[in-house]
Amino acid sequence: MHKIISFGIPCYNSAADMDHCITSILEGSNFAEDIEIIIVDDGSKDETPAKADEWAARYPSIIKVVHQENGGHGIALLAGLREAQGTYYKVVDSDDWLDAAALSTMLSLLRGFEERDMRVDLFISNYVYEKVYEGKHVTISYHGALPRKKVFTWDKIGYFRPDQNLLMHSLCYRVDVLREANLPLPAHTFYVDNIYAYVPLPHCKTMYYADIDLYRYFIGREGQSVNEATMIRRLDQQFRITRIMMNAYHLYTDVKEPRLASYMMGYFTMMMSVCSIFSKLSEEDRWKEENKRLWAELKEYDERMYRHARCGILGIGTNLPTKAGEKASIGLYRAASKIFKFN
Template identity: 85%
Template sequence: MHKIITFAIPCYNSAADMDHGITSILEGSDFAEDVEIVIVDDGSQDETAAKADEWAQRYPSIIRAVHQENGGHGIAVLTGIREAQGTYYKVVDSDDWLDGSALATMLSILRGFEERGMQVDLFISNYVYEKVYENKRTTISYRGALPRKKVFTWDKIGYFRPDQNLLMHSLTYRTEVVRAANLPLPAHTFYVDNIYAYVPLPLCKTMYYADIDLYRYFIGREGQSVNEATMIRRLDQQFRITRIMMHAYHLYQDVPESRLASYMMGYFTMMMAVCSVFSKLSGDEANKAESKKLWAELKEYDERMYRHARGGILGIGTNLPTKAGEKTSIALYRAASKIFKFN
């Protein structure tokens, strides 16, 4: 049967978590035959592979299990893209889940497009930070930034607040579009979701925003990739991802849609700011030197992008000189984190 959408679930040692997300898709879609779930077992050492095969055996017309040597989250995402049979493609991390009623709404919209012989390149929906250990949740919506209930182009978008960046959780690409992006996702590297949410955007010519709280993002576990201590420990990977994003585009030359270029510039500036502030949080002089090197590399690569990034509030605020300036930059980051719920 034709598949309207493929949900890819990258799994590495996910046996304890994966059932919830898989069940949420099955039940939210009412076990629909036009939905596909591809479980990508990324060389797991626990019971993930066996559980993936069990799910595929129970629902062979909906679920497929793919096994590969360990390559990291990005390689698992690429495998999902390669294997996808659906018109649309969405990544659901193995410890996250989808809201049932929101998923039903999403599928109704996508099916409606196909019935009318149309497609969109990008379907956008809200996501919710589920801070389970704190019994709190924070919803990230795009009200005010995106038109609702209509197909639109980039010239119709508005201003995105710092907490409104389009993240992997909010994006469902048309499969052929994300394939055409040839995503440069490195192996064994965290934070590849930033590349996923950045590089394909200029290829997306038509969008639709559904104001539904679809994706439930589990956050707050010790050792999670967005945990502050973990981010400091993996700062080399943050530098790697930011460099890839830097070299993906000369934004003001390669992206003709001015509002899209402006949005992407804001997203990239945030990535540069993260590198700056976390190099200071680390207290490691080597990290601070690498951050300065990254800024110098940006200036050499594209001076206009450098001016926008370094001369804006984020660039200035996260690169204040002197020891006192460092403390101020860190204090500003902590205040912004509380306001915008970054992690």
């Protein structure tokens, strides 16, 4: 049967979480035969491989399994994309889940696009930070930034607030678009979801935004990649990802749609600012030097991108000179994180 969508679930030692994730997709889709779930066992050392095989044995027409040597999140994501038979592809991390009612709505819309022979390159929906241990839910929507209930192009988008960046959790691409983008995802590296949410965008010509709270993003696990202490320990990977994004495009010449170029510049500036602020949060001086090198590389690579990133509010605010300025930059970051509730 033709598959309308493939859900890729990268799993590494995910035995404790994966059942909830998989069940949410099966039940939310009402066990539909036109969906596909691809569980990618990324060299797990726990019961993940056996659990994955059990799921595939129970639902052989819906679930398939890929076993591979450990390559990291990006390599697992690409393995799922390589196997995908659906028109669309959505990544769901193994400790996250999808809302049943929202998933049902999404599937109805995607089926409608195909029935009407309407090409939509990118389907966008809301996501929810599930701060389980705090008992809080923070919804990220795109009200004001994106048109609703219509297929649109980049010239119709509006202004994105700092908390409204299009992240992996909100995106569902056409498979052919993702494959055409030739995603440069490095092995054994966290934060590849930023590349996933950035590099394919110029390949997308038509979009649809559904105002539904689909993706539930679990926040609070100790050692989680977005935990501040973890991000400081993995600063090398943050710099690696930011450099890949920098070298992906000369935004003002390569990206033809001005509003898309402006949005991508904002996203990239945020990545540069993350490197700047976390190099200050680190107690290791080497990261401050690395941050200087990164900004110098950007200036040499594309002076216009450098000016937009360095001379804007974020660039200035996260790179204030002197020890006092460093403390002020950190204070501004703390205030922004409370206002915009980002992680």
